[in-house]
Amino acid sequence: xxxxxxxxxxxxxxxxxxxxxxxxxxxxxxxxxxxxxxxxxxxxxxxxxxxxxxxxxxxxxxxxxxxxxxxxxxxxxxxxxxxxxxxxxxxxxxxxxxxxxxxxxxx
Amino acid sequence: xxxxxxxxxxxxxxxxxxxxxxxxxxxxxxxxxxxxxxxxxxxxxxxxxxxxxxxxxxxxxxxxxxxxxxxxxxxxxxxxxxxxxxxxxxxxxxxxxxxxxxxxxxxxxxxxxxxxxxxxxx
Numbered sequence: 745x746x747x748x749x750x751x752x753x754x755x756x757x758x759x760x761x762x763x764x765x766x767x768x769x770x771x772x773x774x775x776x777x778x779x780x781x782x783x784x785x786x787x788x789x790x791x792x793x794x795x796x797x798x799x800x801x802x803x804x805x806x807x808x809x810x811x812x813x814x815x816x817x818x819x820x821x822x823x824x825x826x827x828x829x830x831x832x833x834x835x836x837x838x839x840x841x842x843x844x845x846x847x848x849x850x851x
Numbered sequence: 852x853x854x855x856x857x858x859x860x861x862x863x864x865x866x867x868x869x870x871x872x873x874x875x876x877x878x879x880x881x882x883x884x885x886x887x888x889x890x891x892x893x894x895x896x897x898x899x900x901x902x903x904x905x906x907x908x909x910x911x912x913x914x915x916x917x918x919x920x921x922x923x924x925x926x927x928x929x930x931x932x933x934x935x936x937x938x939x940x941x942x943x944x945x946x947x948x949x950x951x952x953x954x955x956x957x958x959x960x961x962x963x964x965x966x967x968x969x970x971x972x973x
Contacts, residue, residue: 776957778959778960780960787946787963787964787965787966788896788946788960788963789963790951790959790960790961793951793959793961794959799951799961831895831896833896833959833960835957835958835959836957837957838910838912839898839912839913839914840886840898840957841898842895842896842897842898843895844895845895
């Protein structure tokens with residue numbers, strides 16, 4: 745089973761600051777890595793697919809990079825509405841797995 | 852627009868089974884796989900399995916093998932997930948999900964149902 749390790753677990757950030765979340769896979773997964781945002785009592789929302797592909801309707805301040813085992817989600821110029829938990833997910837091999845999540849709080 | 856609408860919350864006793872449904876609309880149901888993912892309190896998201904909505908083929912996580920059954924009713928554009936031999940550790944929100952634009956199984960989850968809370972308590 746591929747284990748995804750996210751860091752940090754928690755981040756408190758001021759608006760307009762840049763946020764970087766990392767996801768490390770226990771073995772190479774190519775670019776089969778996706779990022780989600782989840783707000784309390786809501787379903788996860790797809791932000792980035794296949795490491796760096798943007799999703800229609802998702803603000804351009806969200807971007808992704810990486811391949812192999814190391815991936816990054818970047819939020820440029822954080823807005824108050826970005827307070828949420830963020831998860832990575834690999835679709836390279838079964839079982840499909842998720843990272844433990846990063847909670848972003850607005851200061 | 853693609854929508855996945857799930858059945859309502861359930862409360863079950865230990866040892867019982869639960870069945871959660873997921874009704875799809877806004878696309879051709881048989882063209883995409885439906886996955887089931889759960890989220891227990893304080894735990895990470897956990898993939899349970901998928902079903903090929905076209906031919907009914909399924910694949911389950913080994914963790915749930917023998918306890919989970921995923922089915923579909925094409926005439927109703929509905930996928931179902933049944934979990935048996937419930938324990939308190941199965942208390943979680945259960946989601947159905949579909950890929951954003953891929954018809955494959957190994958994909959992102961671009962569309963999600965609203966979630967169904969299953970509580971297992973004596």
